[in-house]
Amino acid sequence: MEQSKKEYRLVLPVPMFHSDYNIWAVLKNCIGKELSKITMPVVFNEPLSFLQRMAEYMEYAHLLRIAAQQEDPIERLQYVIGFAVSALASNWERLGKPFNPLLGETYELEREDFKIICEQVSHHPPVSAFHAESDDWVFHGSVHPKLKFWGKSVEIQPKGTVTVEFPKLKEAYTWNNVTCCVHNIIMGKMWMEQCGNMEIVSNSGYKANLTFKQARGSSKNLHRIEGHISDKLKQKLFYVYGKWTEFIKCTEYARYEEFIKESSSKCGEARSKSPNDSPSHTSRKMLQKFNSLKVSTFRSQNSTQEPNDVDDPEDLPKGDSDVLPDIPNSKTIWKVNPRPPQSGDYYQFTMFAMALNELEPGMENILCPTDSRLRPDIKKLEQGDIDGAAIEKTRLEEKQRDANKQRKSKHAVQWTPRWFVQQINPYTQQEDWISNGNYWKRQYTNDLDIF
Ligand code: CLR
Numbered sequence: 376m377e378q379s380k381k382e383y384r385l386v387l388p389v390p391m392f393h394s395d396y397n398i399w400a401v402l403k404n405c406i407g408k409e410l411s412k413i414t415m416p417v418v419f420n421e422p423l424s425f426l427q428r429m430a431e432y433m434e435y436a437h438l439l440r441i442a443a444q445q446e447d448p449i450e451r452l453q454y455v456i457g458f459a460v461s462a463l464a465s466n467w468e469r470l471g472k473p474f475n476p477l478l479g480e481t482y483e484l485e486r487e488d489f490k491i492i493c494e495q496v497s498h499h500p501p502v503s504a505f506h507a508e509s510d511d512w513v514f515h516g517s518v519h520p521k522l523k524f525w526g527k528s529v530e531i532q533p534k535g536t537v538t539v540e541f542p543k544l545k546e547a548y549t550w551n552n553v554t555c556c557v558h559n560i561i562m563g564k565m566w567m568e569q570c571g572n573m574e575i576v577s578n579s580g581y582k583a584n585l586t587f588k589q590a591r592g593s594s595k596n597l598h599r600i601e602g603h604i605s606d607k608l609k610q611k612l613f614y615v616y617g618k619w620t621e622f623i624k625c626t627e628y629a630r631y632e633e634f635i636k637e638s639s640s641k642c643g644e645a646r647s648k649s650p651n652d653s654p655s656h657t658s659r660k661m662l663q664k665f666n667s668l669k670v671s672t673f674r675s676q677n678s679t680q681e682p683n684d685v686d687d688p689e690d691l692p693k694g695d696s697d698v699l700p701d702i703p704n705s706k707t708i709w710k711v712n713p714r715p716p717q718s719g720d721y722y723q724f725t726m727f728a729m730a731l732n733e734l735e736p737g738m739e740n741i742l743c744p745t746d747s748r749l750r751p752d753i754k755k756l757e758q759g760d761i762d763g764a765a766i767e768k769t770r771l772e773e774k775q776r777d778a779n780k781q782r783k784s785k786h787a788v789q790w791t792p793r794w795f796v797q798q799i800n801p802y803t804q805q806e807d808w809i810s811n812g813n814y815w816k817r818q819y820t821n822d823l824d825i826f
Pocket of ligand 1: 398402428463466469470471472473518520529531533552553555557560
């Protein structure tokens with residue numbers, strides 16, 4: 376055990392209040408609204424700001440260190456894929472709404488191997504920018520969550536790109552975030568999936584294409600990801616597969632093709648022979664498993680289950696399969712940390728999330744006064760004071776509205792973010808928010824009073 380290892384809190388001060396309010400009663404008045412304009416009763420909130428949710432991308436930051444240590448750019452890309460996918464894992468079962476950050480709100484997090492700073496750079500539309508760094512990598516980007524209502528579900532598109540740079544290697548990787556779908560917002564049990572394509576592009580010439588599959592009513596594809604790594608000539612080099620909730624593995628593309636071919640031919644052979652005793656039984660079974668993951672039992676890792684009590688087959692993944700397919704000779708790039716046992720009473724938080732709002736000893740004196748940890752409404756919810764949180768939330772929102780009104784008057788100073796500037800990202804050639812490098816100088820003033 377390293378002695379210098381800091382210890383962080385393992386739970387929140389009090390367990391959450393389990394409400395059975397119907398979210399639809401609130402949401403039906405919000406159709407067509409921007410995410411930042413949806414005001415929901417605090418019982419639907421989790422005691423974190425969206426900026427702190429951005430910091431959750433960093434739970435598996437060690438993968439970037441491993442990536443930087445690789446000599447082969449293809450292996451580096453594998454770990455960047457691992458990092459990009461792992462960044463989404465904490466979203467599993469997290470259905471509480473984080474607090475909308477106030478304009479100018481910041482959040483910093485320093486851990487053994489990295490530090491990150493996030494700032495709410497725009498309120499309408501809501502844009503959160505972040506910049507994380509360590510000795511051998513930089514990770515930055517911005518997120519503008521766009522909401523779309525689709526009847527029984529809501530789709531959240533996190534617009535914006537993210538970039539990982541390895542300055543010493545002069546390499547950079549950029550990708551887009553996939554869409555997050557929240558189902559059963561009218562009735563039944565809400566659940567979430569991540570869907571769409573993620574393209575991780577590197578200036579090394581290699582590229583990864585990943586598909587986050589939609590469950591579409593069966594557990595077969597629930598949370599599954601599949602994709603490949605290709606080179607400049609579009610040759611597929613590696614096959615990548617897994618679940619954003621659990622793990623990601625890869626194997627040489629040729630091996631994957633071999634596996635598929637072998638399994639299907641053995642499958643054919645087996646059909647003519649006795650089905651159970653043939654030597655190909657195992658690989659045939661594997662292929663079956665691989666091609667159609669069967670529903671067996673609900674995953675037992677956590678107390679909460681994937682919904683099974685809705686009556687519309689469109690919205691009914693029968694549960695997560697607990698058997699996972701495996702292709703021989705695969706390399707595991709990333710595996711999820713198990714949720715803490717008390718997670719179900721604490722907003723389904725991961726261990727990493729539990730400590731995000733912790734005011735560590737000595738922090739009060741150095742923290743930027745706009746830090747999310749100092750938000751009174753979040754603090755109150757964290758302490759289980761729902762009414763107090765609601766009052767504070769309303770007060771902060773009114774305060775923000777007044778400040779905006781003042782800025783709109785002719786002679787007032789216009790709003791400019793303090794820690795980020797809007798610039799063209801050299802790797803994507805698109806407008807992006809880039810850190811001005813000043814935050815960690817820790818010269819904060821009290822001129823922005825948002826709480
Ligand atoms: C998913 C990962 C992306 C960034 C991102 C953007 C918006 C987030 C979403 C993530 C997770 C789910 C989320 C959403 C905003 C609101 C929604 C927190 C982090 C919650 C579940 C609230 C749902 C309530 C609706 C029914 C209005 O990279």
